[in-house]
Amino acid sequence: xxxxxxxxxxxxRWLESPxxxxxxxxxxxxxxxxxxxxxxxxxxxxxxxxxxxxxxxTFEEAALLHMTARDNAQIREVLLYGNGKPxxxxxxxxxxxxxxxxxxxxxxxxxxxxxAILFANLKxxxxxxxxxxxxxxxxxxxxxxxxxxxxxDYLWARRSIFSLNCASIMVVEVFLPSLIEx
Numbered sequence: 001x002x003x004x005x006x007x008x009x010x011x012x013r014w015l016e017s018p019x020x021x022x023x024x025x026x027x028x029x030x031x032x033x034x035x036x037x038x039x040x041x042x043x044x045x046x047x048x049x050x051x052x053x054x055x056x057x058t059f060e061e062a063a064l065l066h067m068t069a070r071d072n073a074q075i076r077e078v079l080l081y082g083n084g085k086p087x088x089x090x091x092x093x094x095x096x097x098x099x100x101x102x103x104x105x106x107x108x109x110x111x112x113x114x115x116a117i118l119f120a121n122l123k124x125x126x127x128x129x130x131x132x133x134x135x136x137x138x139x140x141x142x143x144x145x146x147x148x149x150x151x152x153d154y155l156w157a158r159r160s161i162f163s164l165n166c167a168s169i170m171v172v173e174v175f176l177p178s179l180i181e182x
Contacts, residue, residue: 014130035115042082051077085178089144098167144174
C-alpha cells in the first residue's frame with residue numbers, strides 16, 4: 001500500500017523542467033507573458049470565457065494558495081484563440097479574498113486576457129513555472145479536450161502563482177495542439 005501511495009504522489013507532482021516536451025518546450029519555458037506572445041503570433045488572437053464560477057478549489061490548489069478548506073475561489077476557464085482555433089486552455093484560481101484592492105477588477109474580466117493585466121503591473125511577483133504532462137485521466141486534460149475535435153494522447157501544461165501585496169492567484173495554461181501546428 002505504501003508503494004502505491006508514493007507512486008501516486010510522484011505521478012501527480014509538477015516538474016521544475018518540462019522534460020521531453022519537444023516542440024512545446026520553447027513556449028513552455030517562456031517566462032514572459034504568454035498573452036503577449038500569442039498576440040504577436042496570431043493577428044486574430046482573442047479570449048473566449050468557457051466557465052466562470054465560485055467554488056472550492058482542489059485540495060492541491062488550495063494548499064498552494066494557502067487557503068482553508070472553507071475558502072471559495074473564482075474558477076475562471078478560458079480558451080485563447082489563434083487562427084480561429086483554440087491554442088491554449090487557461091484555468092485560473094482566484095481566491096475570493098484576493099479579488100480586493102488593486103485586483104478587484106480581476107473577478108469581472110469577461111473576454112479580457114488575465115495575462116495582460118498581470119504583466120502590466122511591475123509590482124506583481126510570479127513564482128517559477130512548474131510543468132506537467134497531462135494524461136487523459138487528469139481533470140485539466142478532460143476540461144481542455146472538450147473544445148478539441150481530436151483528443152491527443154497527452155497535453156503539456158504549466159502553472160505559476162502571481163502575487164501582489166498579500167493577494168495570490170494561480171494560473172494554469174494547457175497548451176493545445178493547434179498552438180504548434182500554426
